[in-house]
Amino acid sequence: MIGEAPLPAPPITVLYITGWCRNGSTLIGNILNEVSGVFHAGELYFLWKNAFGNGSNSSCGCGEDLTRCPVWSKVIAAELASGHRAEIHARQIVQRQFATVRTRHTWRVLKQGMHSGALREYVAMMSRTYSAIANVTRRRIIVDSSKLPVEAALLPHVQGISPLYLHLMRDPRAVAHSWTKTKQYVVPMSALRSAAYWLGFHLASDAIVRCNPGRSIFLRYEDFIAEPAHWVGKLLELVGADPSANPVRGRNVMLGGNHTVTGNPDRFCKGPTLIRADDCAWQTELSTAEIEITQALSFPLMRQRGYHAFRRNIHGPGTGG
Numbered sequence: 516m517i518g519e520a521p522l523p524a525p526p527i528t529v530l531y532i533t534g535w536c537r538n539g540s541t542l543i544g545n546i547l548n549e550v551s552g553v554f555h556a557g558e559l560y561f562l563w564k565n566a567f568g569n570g571s572n573s574s575c576g577c578g579e580d581l582t583r584c585p586v587w588s589k590v591i592a593a594e595l596a597s598g599h600r601a602e603i604h605a606r607q608i609v610q611r612q613f614a615t616v617r618t619r620h621t622w623r624v625l626k627q628g629m630h631s632g633a634l635r636e637y638v639a640m641m642s643r644t645y646s647a648i649a650n651v652t653r654r655r656i657i658v659d660s661s662k663l664p665v666e667a668a669l670l671p672h673v674q675g676i677s678p679l680y681l682h683l684m685r686d687p688r689a690v691a692h693s694w695t696k697t698k699q700y701v702v703p704m705s706a707l708r709s710a711a712y713w714l715g716f717h718l719a720s721d722a723i724v725r726c727n728p729g730r731s732i733f734l735r736y737e738d739f740i741a742e743p744a745h746w747v748g749k750l751l752e753l754v755g756a757d758p759s760a761n762p763v764r765g766r767n768v769m770l771g772g773n774h775t776v777t778g779n780p781d782r783f784c785k786g787p788t789l790i791r792a793d794d795c796a797w798q799t800e801l802s803t804a805e806i807e808i809t810q811a812l813s814f815p816l817m818r819q820r821g822y823h824a825f826r827r828n829i830h831g832p833g834t835g836g
Contacts, residue, residue, distance in 0.1 A: 526677040527649045530754050531667045532660040533720035535713045537693040538685040539736045540660040541779035542790070545576075546747055547658050548773050549762040553754070554654040557775025557782065559644065560612070560661035565777055566591060567605035572700040576775035576782045586651055586774040593647040594640070611637055616665050621719040624668040625726055634669070641666070642674045652774075656754050660778060664719035668726075679753055680727055682720045685736035686822050687713045687813040688806055692797035699780040706805035710812035717816060735820065736793075743768075743790045766790045803827050 530547075532540045541557070548555035557576060564570040566581040575584040582588055582601075595601055615633045629635045648657055659666075670678035687710055694704040724731040732753055739746045744763040751758045762768050768788050775782045797806070810817065810824055818824070 525655065526675055527645050528656045528679060528754050529645060529670060529673075529676045530656065530658045530679045530681060530750070531670060532658070532681045532683055533662055533664050533667050533716070533723055534683040534685075535690060535709075535716040536662065537690045537779075538662075538683045539739060540662060540683055541775070541782050543681075543683070543739065543747075543750070544658045544660045544775070544778075545770055545773050545782060546743075546762060546768055547750060547754075547756075549768070549771060550751060550756050550760045552654050553656045553658060553756060554648065554652045555658040555660070555773055555775055556648060557773075558661045558777045559659045560616070560663050560666060561777045562587065562591075562644075563605040563608045564612075567602050568609055570777065571702075572777050574783075576773040576778075578783065581776065584774060586648075587776070589651045590644065590647045593650075594643060608640065616663055618664055618715050618719050621664040621668050622722060624665055625722060629669070629672050638669055638672050639674075641669065642676070645673065645676050656756060660775075662716065664716060664723055667720070667723045678727075678730065680723055680731040681750065681753075682717075682724050682731060682733045683736060683739075684717060684720075684733070684820060686793075686797075687817055688797045688801060688809050688822075688825065689736075689793060689795070691805060691809045692801050695801070701780065706801065706809050707812070710809040713809075714812055714816060721816075740790055740792055763790070798825065 532544065534540070544555035544557065547553045561570050562581065565573050566587065573580055575581050575587055577584055582591065591601065595604060611633055615631065615637055623630065624634070629638060645657060649655055667680060670676065690713055691706040691709040694706075694709045697703055724733055732749060734746060743766060744761055747763050748758045748761050751761060766789055768790065770785050770788050772785060773782060806825060806827065
C-alpha cells in the first residue's frame with residue numbers, strides 16, 4: 516500500500532572460512548566467486564593493515580593497489596564517511612584487532628559474547644564493512660577467507676548478516692611443507708611454528724562448528740581436491756546459491772578476475788585452471804625432524820581427522836601407521 520515502509524533488505528550471507536593457512540581457501544573462494552551473486556573478499560581481516568599499514572601485500576586480486584581498486588576504494592571511503600584520516604583510522608583498527616581478535620579469545624566469545632566495549636566497536640565495524648561490500652558489489656553472498664576463529668565466533672553478533680562456516684583443514688605436514696617455500700610476498704615459517712598454529716586454529720575452529728552444527732561444513736582439503744565439483748556444489752547449497760551454476764567441470768575451472776584482499780599469490784591467476792591432486796611432496800622434502808615435530812604437536816587431532824602417522828624408512832620412502 517502507498518505510504519507503507521519498504522521491506523527491510525534480506526540479511527547478507529557471509530560464508531566465513533576457518534582453519535589454518537595454506538589450506539586451499541583462496542582457490543575455493545575464487546571458484547565460488549565465479550557464481551552469480553557470490554563475492555570472495557579474500558582475507559578481509561587484513562584490509563586496513565594492507566591498505567595503510569605494514570601488511571604483507573597492498574595489492575587487490577585485480578592487480579590494483581587496494582586504495583585505488585574500484586571495489587575496495589569505495590568500501591574504505593564508506594567507512595571513512597565521518598571524515599577521519601585513513602591512516603589514523605587504519606591504525607586504530609589494527610590496534611583493536613591486536614588487542615581483541617586473538618585465537619585464544621575464541622572460547623570466551625563463544626561463552627560470553629561481546630564482553631567488552633572494544634569488541635562491540637569491532638563488531639560494528641564488521642557490520643559496516645560487510646554492508647559496504649554488498650552495496651558496492653551488488654552481491655548478497657560474501658565469502659570471507661580470513662580464517663580467524665574469533666572473528667567467526669563474533670559473526671552471530673554482527674547486525675545485517677546471516678553467518679555460515681566452512682572449517683577447512685589440510686594435512687599439517689603438507690601445510691608445514693608449504694610454509695618452507697617462499698612465494699612472492701609470503702615468507703617461510705618453521706615446521707614447529709606452523710604445527711603450533713595449525714593445532715590452535717583448528718581446535719578453535721572445531722569449537723565454532725560445535726556451536727553452529729546446522730550452519731557449518733567441515734572439509735578436508737584432500738577430500739576437496741579428490742572431488743572438487745561435488746564439494747563446490749555442497750557449498751553452493753549451504754549459501755543458498757544455485758548448485759547448477761557450479762563452475763567446476765571435472766578438475767577444471769575457468770577463473771575470471773577477483774577482488775581479494777591478500778591470500779595465496781595464486782589469487783592473481785586467471786583463465787583455465789587445473790585443480791591438481793596433492794603430490795605429497797612433504798614425504799620426501801621435509802626433514803625427518805620436521806615431520807616428527809609436526810606429528811608430535813598435531814596428534815591426536817590429526818589422527819581424529821583421518822591423517823595417519825608417517826615414519827620415514829631409511830631403505831624406502833616411508834610408511835603410514
